[in-house]
Amino acid sequence: MAEGWRRDFNFVWAGETASLVGTQVYQLAMPLTAVLTLDATPAQLGLLGALTFAPYVVLGLPVGVLVDRRQRRGVLILSSLGQALSIGAIPLLAALDLLTFGRLLALACAAGTARVFFTIAYRSYLPAIVPPEHLTGANSRLTASESVAEIGGPGLGGALVQLVGAPFALLVDAVSYLASALGFSAVRKREKAVLADPAPLRSQVTQGFRFTFSSAYLRATLGEAASYNLCWQIVLTILTLFAVKELDMSPGTLGVVLSVGAVGALLGAAFTDRLAHRVGLGRTLVIAAVIGDLAPLLLPVAHRGTWAAPLLAFAFFVQGFGITACNVHTMTIRQTVTPERLLGRTNAAYLFVALGMKPVGSLLGGWLGTHLGLRGALVVGTVGLLSTSLFLILSPLRTVRTLDSLRPEPPEEARTATPTSTP
Known part of the structure; x- marks a missing residue:
């Protein structure tokens, strides 16, 4: 039995690792395509970022309910293929000399739409194939893969952009999503049978919000995530x-x-797991968040010259350590306190708020870059990050020592809701 879940997880892990590498190439090559190939302005970069994440705001909530009504593995396979097609069209149009900024926006939005289905289904799928006692370890491995991808992906993306041009570097991301689809296709374990929920769509969406905001733990992590995404997206834009x-x-x-x-x-x-066992889960969250919030203050002080690259690298190094150490535990907390039958709609509500801040941050970053200049926009974004860890510092999470001490805090409606899958 143990070997069975490990085999399935390893296939998912391998496919997702390939996808993560491609995503890192995408995150560098996509804005460089806009800047170097299409000569985009700060406002246009803000619009590109906004349309990339806008599908989370428009579709996230109903997708959460749909994910709870479907076998999530099939959703993951189809959404991976959708991203491969959308992103793969960009280098094709560039090769035909048909790529325009409008078409780039449309394809970014299409890829973002497929990514909504993938993200919500993926975060709800892992507990179906990994035993609860191994969730933290599984999330740590996936987060480690994300970090490895962040190490190799940008360097690969930068080299590809210089060798073949920014649009054609995106082919790596398109192929990586095909690898992701193959990984999910290889999983043998099938999810529990899904039962129809007679409750109206609006009622089911409300359950996700009600559960999310009824939990002091989820309120704290959501507040931190949403405010961080808003400020960090200003910087990234x-x-x-x-x-x-x-x-x-x-x-x-x-x-x-x-x-x-x-x-x-x-x-x-x-x-981060070892640190949490030593000093406690809550203290680890707070320390990691504060470290991740402070480091980006170095970005706006960088100036052209020899020390610019090392200064930026150091800032990202420290920021990456803090935020990743924090994210591993916040994801596990959400999976731990949320009943399985509500995972899809709760993740949708959570992501609706957390990722819904990204298009706002993108537009705000473009506006600030236009009116305050690029350095001024960086100052606003990085100073804003200083406030985000307060959501964790002022919450009950700061005193939590282990996951075992966490308990779900569902409202009565969520506890008595008609299940969408067999218990």
Whole structure:
């Protein structure tokens, strides 16, 4: 039995690792395609980022209910294929000299739509194939893979952009989603049978919000995540333009900087479980969040010259360590306190708020970059990050020592809701 879940998880892990590498290439090559190929302005970069994440706001809630009504493995396979097709169309259009900023926006939105289905189904799928006592370890491995991808992906992306051009580097991401689809296809364990829920869609969506906001634990982690995403997206929206225009960095150098910074994320994923056992879960969350919030303050003080790249790399290194160490535990907390039958709609409500801040941050970053300049926008975003850890500091989570001490806090409606799957 143990070997069975390990085999399935390893296939998922391998496919997701390939996808994560591709995603890192995408995150560097996509804005570089806009900047270097289409000469995008700060406002256009903000619009690109907003449309990438807008599907979470528009579709996230009903998708959460749909995920609870479907076998999640099938959703994951189809959404991976959808992302492969959407992203793969960009280099094809570039090769035909048909790529415009409008078409880039449309394809980014299409890929984001498929990603909504993938993200919500994926976060609800892991507990179906991994025993509860192994969830933290599984999340740590996946987070470690994300960190490894962050180390190798940007460097690979930067090199590919310089060798073949930004649009054609996106082929790596398209192929990686095919690997992800194959990984999920290889899973043998089938999920429990899904039963129809007679409750109206609005009622089921409300259950996800009600459960999320009734839990002091989820309120704290959601507040931290949403405010962090808002401020960090301001930074990310203009970071590529800032590095290329203000710091005179080549795509290859920028990729190396991000790769070196991602080593911190790998260390955060590797040591956060051990740190939590030593000092307690709550203290680990707070310490990690504060570290991750402070480091980006170095970004706006960077100036063109020899020390620009090392300074940015150090800032990303420390930020990656803190935020990754925090994220491993917040994801496990959410999976632990949420009943399985509510995972899809609760994840949808959670992501609706948390990721819904990203398009707002993108538009705000583009506006700030236009009116305050690139450095001024960085100052606003990085200073704003300082407030995000307060959600954890002022919550009951700061005194929690282990996952065993956490208990679900569902409202009465959630406890008596008609189950959407067999118990």
